[in-house]
Amino acid sequence: MCAVTPPRQMSRLSAIREALAQSPQNISLLLLFARECIDDLRVDEAREVLESVLVIDPGQIDAQLGIARVLYLQGDLSGAAVRAERVLQRDPNYAPAHLLLSRVSLGEGDKARAIEHFDRAAQADGTLSDPALERELGRTARDARRPATPAASESSPSFEFSSDPDSPDYDVDSLGEEDFDWRPETFYAPGDPERARVTFQDVGGMDQLKEEIRLKIIYPLQHPDLYKAYGRKTGGGIMIYGPPGCGKTLILRAVAGEVPCNYLAVGLHEIFDPYWGSSERNLHQVFETARANAPCVLVFDEIDSLALDRRNVREAQLRNLVNQFLHELDGLRGDNQRVLVIGSTNQPSQIDPAFRRPGRFDQAIFVPPPDDKARAQIIELLARDKPISHLDTAALVRRTREFSGADLKWVFDRAAELTLSAAIQSGKSRPITMDLLVQVAGSHSPSAASWFEGLKSLPQFAAEDSLFNDVRKFLNAPRSK
Ligand SMILES: Nc1ncnc2c1ncn2[C@@H]1O[C@H](COP(=O)(O)OP(=O)(O)OP(=O)(O)O)[C@@H](O)[C@H]1O
Ligand SMILES: [Mg+2]
Numbered sequence: 001m002c003a004v005t006p007p008r009q010m011s012r013l014s015a016i017r018e019a020l021a022q023s024p025q026n027i028s029l030l031l032l033f034a035r036e037c038i039d040d041l042r043v044d045e046a047r048e049v050l051e052s053v054l055v056i057d058p059g060q061i062d063a064q065l066g067i068a069r070v071l072y073l074q075g076d077l078s079g080a081a082v083r084a085e086r087v088l089q090r091d092p093n094y095a096p097a098h099l100l101l102s103r104v105s106l107g108e109g110d111k112a113r114a115i116e117h118f119d120r121a122a123q124a125d126g127t128l129s130d131p132a133l134e135r136e137l138g139r140t141a142r143d144a145r146r147p148a149t150p151a152a153s154e155s156s157p158s159f160e161f162s163s164d165p166d167s168p169d170y171d172v173d174s175l176g177e178e179d180f181d182w183r184p185e186t187f188y189a190p191g192d193p194e195r196a197r198v199t200f201q202d203v204g205g206m207d208q209l210k211e212e213i214r215l216k217i218i219y220p221l222q223h224p225d226l227y228k229a230y231g232r233k234t235g236g237g238i239m240i241y242g243p244p245g246c247g248k249t250l251i252l253r254a255v256a257g258e259v260p261c262n263y264l265a266v267g268l269h270e271i272f273d274p275y276w277g278s279s280e281r282n283l284h285q286v287f288e289t290a291r292a293n294a295p296c297v298l299v300f301d302e303i304d305s306l307a308l309d310r311r312n313v314r315e316a317q318l319r320n321l322v323n324q325f326l327h328e329l330d331g332l333r334g335d336n337q338r339v340l341v342i343g344s345t346n347q348p349s350q351i352d353p354a355f356r357r358p359g360r361f362d363q364a365i366f367v368p369p370p371d372d373k374a375r376a377q378i379i380e381l382l383a384r385d386k387p388i389s390h391l392d393t394a395a396l397v398r399r400t401r402e403f404s405g406a407d408l409k410w411v412f413d414r415a416a417e418l419t420l421s422a423a424i425q426s427g428k429s430r431p432i433t434m435d436l437l438v439q440v441a442g443s444h445s446p447s448a449a450s451w452f453e454g455l456k457s458l459p460q461f462a463a464e465d466s467l468f469n470d471v472r473k474f475l476n477a478p479r480s481k
Contacts, residue, residue, distance in 0.1 A: 012036060027053055027060065034066050043070045061087045065097055072100060077107050093190070095125035099133070106136060119144040126191035147187045147264065148292045182285035186265040187293075188256050199257035203250055204381060204405065205374025209365050210251075212238060217259050217340040221295055234295060235340040237329060237360050239303070241348040241467075242367035243448035245406025248344040251367075252299045255342065261295040268305055276317060280324040287328040287339075295338040303343035309352040322352055329360040346451065348467055349458050356467065366470035369404045369448045372397050378405050382412045389431040399438050402446035415440045 016033045023029065030053045037046035047070045053063035068083035081104045087097040098121035105114035115137055122128050122144035134140050188195035200210050220227045220234035227234065240248050256263040264286070271282045283306075290298040300306060310319050332339050343361060345351060355361050370378055375397045383391050400408060412432075418440070419432045452475065455461050461468050 093124040095121040123189040188263040195256040204377030239361035243451035245404035262293040265299040304345040387431040
């Protein structure tokens with residue numbers, strides 16, 4: 001058969017050929033040439049070029065995969081599978097290899113395996129879409145990125161429990177999941193482009209918290225052998241607390257942009273349900289979903305209403321929910337769970353102390369109003385993309401002592417509003433001036449002050465509860481005037 005090469009292809013191939021004549025060992029050019037050959041069904045030529053790449057660099061995975069593609073096109077499915085699996089041994093999340101294996105499996109009549117590889121490819125590469133394969137599988141890349149729903153429990157439903165989870169009789173596994181299909185609203189698989197919109201770079205300060213998150217989930221996934229050697233497990237529990245507006249919600253969102261694993265954020269409205277037992281069942285499903293998608297970060301913002309101190313709760317239903325939460329955290333203690341749970345609150349005194357026992361939220365991290373360095377970072381972040389004339393960050397840092405991130409945001413928003421209003425009235429656009437920023441900052445009082453006052457009046461604070469050690473340290477630290 002004589003393949004008719006379109007003129008565009010001819011010139012493209014000959015251009016690459018010419019470039020290769022100048023640098024015959026250039027791997028990128030060789031791969032490009034091979035790809036063009038494959039697209040043009042010149043498979044023998046493609047294979048020759050790809051083999052020559054492997055002579056230069058025997059571990060080159062694109063060359064390996066290219067040969068696998070050639071074999072697939074030649075109808076050698078098992079040969080293609082062997083090569084593609086070799087690529088996955090080097091990089092288990094290499095989406096193109098999973099995609100090829102999906103096609104190979106389909107060719108072998110194994111649809112279940114084809115779907116498995118397709119899902120792995122879609123989860124590893126959030127931009128992936130392959131309409132032809134999707135049609136054949138009856139499944140879209142979007143479906144594949146949705147979290148797995150855990151298998152239904154075989155036990156029958158029963159929600160009449162109220163014993164303490166610390167008691168050995170506590171039986172939460174009696175929660176049934178029949179006919180129950182809880183799905184999270186916010187779930188990001190690795191590679192989902194949406195998740196990277198906010199990262200740690202968008203959060204000023206909080207260096208200790210950022211490092212703690214890296215230690216508990218990012219480094220263990222990057223260096224599994226090292227963690228094994230030191231007997232450290234992946235995941236755990238971190239509770240972050242502090243005054244309003246200091247970036248707790250922001251950093252929880254940024255965790256999604258930072259961690260290389262599944263991310264599940266649960267809103268309280270997804271859990272609370274007026275029907276007896278339903279909230280506990282929802283919460284159980286949340287944890288089951290996290291486990292089924294491990295490694296996973298599970299995030300609860302404003303955790304206080306879920307983790308209320310049972311001594312202050314009158315309603316049995318709410319107490320059951322707290323018990324349920326404690327029990328679910330205990331269920332994550334095993335070495336293989338690989339789930340990091342992060343909760344945040346601005347009302348730490350409301351949280352049941354049982355949540356701070358080892359193996360639950362054993363790390364409580366105080367998020368204070370930003371110090372000078374963190375305020376400088378936040379100011380720079382807020383000034384990004386805004387028309388500001390001669391921003392003097394240091395001067396603004398001096399004028400915004402004890403301001404939270406939200407206070408700083410208010411200063412920029414207010415200054416922008418005033419400038420806009422003046423521009424509309426005068427009919428002339430103008431930048432936001434430093435004078436105005438300083439003036440607006442001067443008219444604002446730090447909003448976190450009342451939070452500290454409220455905390456100081458609490459008996460727990462006076463009773464030297466260790467939870468507040470960092471708050472006491474913060475309040476007693478000398479601050480620059
Ligand atoms: N550390 C920070 N870095 C950058 N921006 C910040 C920071 N802290 C606060 N901000 C700004 O303030 C806004 C409000 O912060 P956020 O909602 O995260 O506060 P919070 O601690 O969750 O408050 P609350 O306790 O009331 O829920 C953020 O969206 C962001 O614009
Ligand atoms: Mg918040």
